[in-house]
Amino acid sequence: MSEFYNIKITINKELSAIRLDKVLTNKIDKFSRSQIKILIQNGNVKKNNKIFNDSSYLVKEGDSFDINIIESNTTKYKPENIKLDIIYEDSDLIIINKQSGIVTHPAPGNETGTLVQALLNHSTNKLSTINGNNRPGIVHRLDKETSGLMVIAKNNFTHEELAKQFKVHTITRKYHALVWGVPKSQTIEGYIERNKINRKKMSFNKKGMGKFSKTDLKLKQSFGNSSIVECKLYTGRTHQVRLHLTSINTPLLGDKLYGKNKVNQFGKDKENFNKFLILKNFSRQALHASHLGFFHPTLKKNVEFNSKIPDDISNLIKFLVKY
16 A cells, blocks of 8 residues: 655745755655656646646745655565676676566566566665665666666665766767668657557657657668668667667667568568568567766776677678678
């Protein structure tokens, strides 16, 4: 059972002209500033009896805020002995090379066998707590079928510092992908929002609806009906790479959610039809997070990590090179 309680805060002269998230963090000791921002973004804060979502708002004397707090008996997930491919680890963070097929954190339908349970086992529960019990240490995520590099925070200071870098887009991230067709090297920009019909999908548009997204696409090698590309992310929106590739009619190989109606055009060449069938039956989306760089919060220096393309994708590339 979840319990609700309300905190009411009225702004006096001393608090005037301070950011809302800072005021609420100081007034509500049990939450970090990042958690307060989540409360604001989720509609748990009202200003003068109306839902208010602006964390950066400079409060004014006389403003009245109602904060709706939900206290729930959240599930305590148990550690599980799941093998991790650890690229780097120190007292503040872990760099994981996530395998394809593992979900990042527990969710309905995936309560066990996730990366979180593996991390709880490895770290003996010494992970950041900013995102609650079901996402300890998780600063960002990769889709279930996507493989590659992730950074995990061991404490709240590291988590908050890394989250700031993700927010201002100073984290460097590159993906390698196998795509249908032969795209030109280019920059793709547009806006991403939740699909209004299918809530499991996102939608891409050029009309300013949603959050801005930007990817640099570089063609690495072409095989006629497919290619290897490198994607450099300037933003990290949900399903960004998949949507951007689909938007230029070169969808990601193995993507079961986006671009399915665009694939059959690449099977019209009779001489390469067998190759087309092998590519079409690839078991997962051919996307790998191959590079991750950021400013280490405690070492006070830039660090970079790289990961080789995994065997399932590299074996497919070898097949394409041969045939």
